[in-house]
Structure formats: structure tokens, C-alpha cells
Amino acid sequence: MLPSPPPRIKRMFTATNFATAKRVGCFTALLSLLVSGCTSSSSTSQSKDDGNTKPRVALIMKSLANEFFSTMAKGAESHQAENADQYDLVVNGIKDERDVSRQVALVEEMVASGVDAIVIAPADSKVLVPALRRAIEAGVTVVNIDNRLDAEVLQQENISVPFVGPDNMAGAKTVGNYLAANRKGEKVAILEGIRTSFNAQQRLKGFEAAMKDAGMEIVSSQSADWEMSRANTVASSMLSEHPEISAILAANDSMALGAIAAVKSAGRAGEVQIVGFDNISAIQQAIQDGKVLATADQHGDQLAVFGIEAALKQLGSENSESDSSIEDVETPVDLITSETLVKE
Missing domain, CATH: 3.40.50.2300 (Response regulator)
Known part of the structure; x- marks a missing residue:
């Protein structure tokens, strides 16, 4: 065993380490803030590595600054809370409706994290298709909500993605x-x-x-x-x-x-x-x-729920080795006027 350093040297060493640690800590905190500021995702999911066997569903939306999508997120989170024994949920949204590249990145991040299904309201009907094709090839179930993916590009990519949403x-x-x-x-x-x-x-x-x-x-x-x-x-x-x-x-x-x-x-x-x-x-x-x-x-509080339920149905069919394909699902859309609001 090496002899302990003299007290004066020990104090200097400790002070130096403390100053260095403090600088590193500040840098780490700053980096954490910067990283957290570039994502708008929240999660109610757990890792399969922790022994969790429930399917993990990722909801990927457009801008959460739009009340419609924040309402959609809340509806999905409420549904998951009521069905916590059935599945886990990861909620993601982009900051700007036009930030298509960020939404593509979210798809890739969710695939890399090992989710079982992606329910997506695409910011662009065409650009998202190749990323979703890669997700399907990786074994991820994909359900399209809100904004239908382009049929011609889906055909070019040789994939079929069910659409759950209104006319x-x-x-x-x-x-x-x-x-x-x-x-x-x-x-x-x-x-x-x-x-x-x-x-x-x-x-x-x-x-x-x-x-x-x-x-x-x-x-x-x-x-x-x-x-x-x-x-x-x-x-x-x-x-x-x-x-x-x-x-x-x-x-x-x-x-x-x-x-x-x-x-x-x-x-x-x-x-x-x-x-x-x-x-x-x-x-x-x-x-x-x-x-x-x-x-x-178009019942934004339920639109993601309809998509999640379709994804869970498909996952259940795959597990039971029955027909795992699901058809498009048309969801309701209703006229709202001063008269209908009074009735409510």
C-alpha cells in the first residue's frame, strides 16, 4: 500500500478535484438542459430489459404547440393509464409542424429503442414513408393516424400501412x-x-x-x-x-x-x-x-387511442399466429356549431 500524502498535499489534491468536478458538473448540467430542450417526448414505458413483457407503443405526433395534438397526447396517456397492464406508451411530438426531418429522426430513435409499434400522425405524407418502411423491416408494427400517407409512395416502398382517421x-x-x-x-x-x-x-x-x-x-x-x-x-x-x-x-x-x-x-x-x-x-x-x-x-382526444387500439389488435394477432393484417378504420368527424355546443 502506498503511504498517504502529507495533509497539505492531500488538501490541495482534494481542492483541485473539487474544482474540476464542479466545472464538469456545471458542463454536464448545461449539456442536459440543451439536450432536453431539443426534444418534446414523454414516456410511460419501461425497458424490456427490466423484465417488462408488455408491448411498447410509440405515439409520434406533429407540433405539441398545436392544442389539437396536445389534446391527442392527453387522450392517449389517459387510455394507457386505464390499461397499464396491457401496454406501455412513449409520447413524442415535434416543435414545428414543418420539422419533418425531426419526425423522421423520432421514428428512427423509437425503432432503435425497441418499441413494438409506432402510431404516427405524419408531418408530411411522403417524406416519412421510407423511415416507416425501415421500421416495418425491423419488425415494428406501424399505424398511420390523422394525416394519411401517400398511396403512391407507399406502393413505391412496397409497404402497406393501415390508416385510422376521419374522412x-x-x-x-x-x-x-x-x-x-x-x-x-x-x-x-x-x-x-x-x-x-x-x-x-x-x-x-x-x-x-x-x-x-x-x-x-x-x-x-x-x-x-x-x-x-x-x-x-x-x-x-x-x-x-x-x-x-x-x-x-x-x-x-x-x-x-x-x-x-x-x-x-x-x-x-x-x-x-x-x-x-x-x-x-x-x-x-x-x-x-x-x-x-x-x-x-374529429375527436382529437380519441384519435390516437383509435390508432393505439388498432396497433394492439395487430400485435395480438401476430402473437396468436392468426391473420395479423388490419384494414383502414374510418373514425367519426362531426359538425360543431353554436347549436351543437348548446346541446353539449
Whole structure:
């Protein structure tokens, strides 16, 4: 055994180590903060290495800054809590609806972590498909919710992914029909979602079909990327360029909120009708206040649950060696107006 150092040397050694440890600790804490700031995932899952044999399901959504997806996450977490003996859940979301690369990375991270299933609301209908193909090749069950994956790209990648979600075109047409039946004028504008998203394309078609049937003219149709601030800017420009606009059809409620602000800034509150899609709580209040005419409820609190249940069904079929394939599942979408809110 080596002799102990003299007390003075020992004190110097200890102080030096303490200072170094303190600097390392600060750096580690800073690094942890930076890493945590770049992810928006939460987990109720446990590792299989810990002896857990329940299936692990990863829910991958779009922006949690959008109330629709935060509601979706809460619904999924409540379902897992009620069925904790059946499966574990990992919840993920991106910060920006347009951050497709981050969502691709989340798919890869979930596959690497060993999840059994991925339930995904893709930010882009095409770009996510190759990553999901790799997930399927790794043995992961994949279920598509909210925004349908592109059929042509799925065929190119030689995979089939079941879609669990509403008929967005039919839902948007219902909202458009209600606007047409209660219209104040003939000229309208549309705020589209991200144009590469299938649900944005379908809602646009639904709005267009309703306006065509009613003989109403669409004088402007532009994308506002699903975002409230962007919608405010785009709608303000529309109203300035086309003062004859009597209504704005927004492909989601966040954009409808942006349209409300634009209409107010233009001094046309009460003149320009607004409809949306999603039925978030802020829009319910706006409908009651007369600022929004109608929206579509695709039951965001249950949409992920429908997808999770489909994934669990497929996993159960695989374990029982029966037919493991599942078909598309159409989920409900309902018209929400001041009258339906009163009934609720």
C-alpha cells in the first residue's frame, strides 16, 4: 500500500478535484438542459430489459404547440393509464409542424429503442414513408393516424400501412355546406394547411366542392402552414387585396384563430364569416362569441387511442399466429356549431 500524502498535499489534491468536478458538473448540467430542450417526448414505458413483457407503443405526433395534438397526447396517456397492464406508451411530438426531418429522426430513435409499434400522425405524407418502411423491416408494427400517407409512395416502398382517421374531405365539405347555408356573401377565401399533407389536400377539396355546389367564388386560396401567426399574415393580405371577401375557410382551427385576428385588424369583425376544422377549446369559445361560424370535430382526444387500439389488435394477432393484417378504420368527424355546443 502506498503511504498517504502529507495533509497539505492531500488538501490541495482534494481542492483541485473539487474544482474540476464542479466545472464538469456545471458542463454536464448545461449539456442536459440543451439536450432536453431539443426534444418534446414523454414516456410511460419501461425497458424490456427490466423484465417488462408488455408491448411498447410509440405515439409520434406533429407540433405539441398545436392544442389539437396536445389534446391527442392527453387522450392517449389517459387510455394507457386505464390499461397499464396491457401496454406501455412513449409520447413524442415535434416543435414545428414543418420539422419533418425531426419526425423522421423520432421514428428512427423509437425503432432503435425497441418499441413494438409506432402510431404516427405524419408531418408530411411522403417524406416519412421510407423511415416507416425501415421500421416495418425491423419488425415494428406501424399505424398511420390523422394525416394519411401517400398511396403512391407507399406502393413505391412496397409497404402497406393501415390508416385510422376521419374522412377529411367529407368533414370539410360538411363545414363548407354549413357556411354556404348561412352565408353573408358570395366571395370567399381559403387558408390551406401544408400542401404536401394529404389531410390538407383533402380539406381543400372538401371546401372547394362545397363552394362549387353553392355557386360561391373562391377569390384566394393560400397555404398558412397550419399556423396561427402565419394565417394572420396571409388572411390580412387576402382581405387587403380582396375587400369583397365575405368568408374565410380555414383548414384547421389554429389558422381560424389567425383569421379572427386579421378580420378584427381590418375592422371587419362581424362581417367576415370564419369556419375551421379540429374543434379545439379556443374555437368553441369563438363560436359561442359569434367570431367563428362552425368547425369540424374529429375527436382529437380519441384519435390516437383509435390508432393505439388498432396497433394492439395487430400485435395480438401476430402473437396468436392468426391473420395479423388490419384494414383502414374510418373514425367519426362531426359538425360543431353554436347549436351543437348548446346541446353539449
